[in-house]
Amino acid sequence: DAKTTQPTSMDCAEGRAANLPCNHSTISGNEYVYWYRQIHSQGPQYIIHGLKNNETNEMASLIITEDRKSSTLILPHATLRDTAVYYCIAWKSGNTPLVFGKGTRLSVIA
Amino acid sequence: EADIYQTPRYLVIGTGKKITLECSQTMGHDKMYWYQQDPGMELHLIHYSYGVNSTEKGDLSSESTVSRIRTEHFPLTLESARPSHTSQYLCASRGLVPTGELFFGEGSRLTVL
Numbered sequence: 001d002a003k004t005t006q007p008t009s010m011d012c013a014e015g016r017a018a019n020l021p022c023n024h025s026t027i028s029g030n031e032y033v034y035w036y037r038q039i040h041s042q043g044p045q046y047i048i049h050g051l052k053n054n055e056t057n058e059m060a061s062l063i064i065t066e067d068r069k070s071s072t073l074i075l076p077h078a079t080l081r082d083t084a085v086y087y088c089i090a091w092k093s094g095n096t097p098l099v100f101g102k103g104t105r106l107s108v109i110a
Numbered sequence: 111e112a113d114i115y116q117t118p119r120y121l122v123i124g125t126g127k128k129i130t131l132e133c134s135q136t137m138g139h140d141k142m143y144w145y146q147q148d149p150g151m152e153l154h155l156i157h158y159s160y161g162v163n164s165t166e167k168g169d170l171s172s173e174s175t176v177s178r179i180r181t182e183h184f185p186l187t188l189e190s191a192r193p194s195h196t197s198q199y200l201c202a203s204r205g206l207v208p209t210g211e212l213f214f215g216e217g218s219r220l221t222v223l
Contacts, residue, residue: 036212041149043200043214095160097143098212099169100153 002027002090009105012082018075020104022088025069031092033064035073036100037084044087044100047073078108113137116201116215123191124223131186131218133201141204142184143212144168144176146197153200159184191222 005023012018024033032051036044048055048062050071055062061074075082087103114135123129133142144157145168155168159178173195174188184203188195201215 038153041147041198041217041219043202043217044153044212045214046211049211093210095141097141097155097158097166097168099155100145102152 002031004088004090004101006086006088006101006104008102009107011107011109012075012078014080014108014110015077018078018082018106018108020073020075020086020088020106021070022073023070024088024090027068027090028092031090033062033068033071034089034091034098035060035062036087036089037082038087038103039081039084047086078106080108080110082106083108114201114203114213114215116199116218118218119216120219120221122221122223125190125192127191129188129191129220131199131201131220133184133186133215134182135184135203135213136182137203137205137213138181139203139205139213140181142178143202143204144174144184144186145200145202146170146172147200148197157186191220193222196220196222 032049034049035047038044050062064071085103087100117132140161142159145153146156147153154170156172157176159165198217198219200217202212204212
């Protein structure tokens with residue numbers, strides 16, 4: 001699976017949009033972009049995934065650039081409960097196991 | 111809510127003891143995984159299984175072993191616990207859907223004295 005690069009940490013004011021970037025310049029055509037988050041030491045939680053189109057669900061939006069070399073996860077109105085480590089993973093799924101990197105530690109500040 | 115359960119949630123045990131961490135899921139998922147995570151550190155994949163009688167080692171070398179005799183059950187065993195095994199162990203499962211998400215248990219926090 002392709003390597004991804006994320007900032008180590010970010011801050012966001014409560015109520016504002018949190019935009020978390022991810023670079024995956026070596027992503028291959030059959031790899032999806034997945035986002036998970038881990039709140040404190042709980043098990044990671046699935047957020048969203050996409051291949052090349054932008055995606056939106058009740059938790060977040062995923063914007064993937066046309067060349068698929070980078071993406072942005074958007075939490076439209078961040079709350080204190082969104083404070084977590086966010087993982088961006090390029091994954092072709094199937095029988096390949098999911099491997100987590102270091103992620104971005106997002107701190108939502110009141 | 112995901113139906114994947116881990117026991118025990120917390121375990122404090124002495125060096126040299128044999129321990130088994132249990133993981134069960136009621137979703138009929140074929141793929142199951144064990145991850146290890148030290149506080150504030152990365153998640154590392156240590157074992158995974160594609161189905162009954164299938165087990166594979168992950169990216170991080172581990173002295174633990176796993177078995178998959180039943181679809182719903184994926185226990186992890188340490189034959190002789192050591193302080194270096196102190197960590198949190200997270201179990202996950204995934205279904206047949208090609209792009210299906212992973213569902214995680216609440217974790218087992220192991221402390222070896």
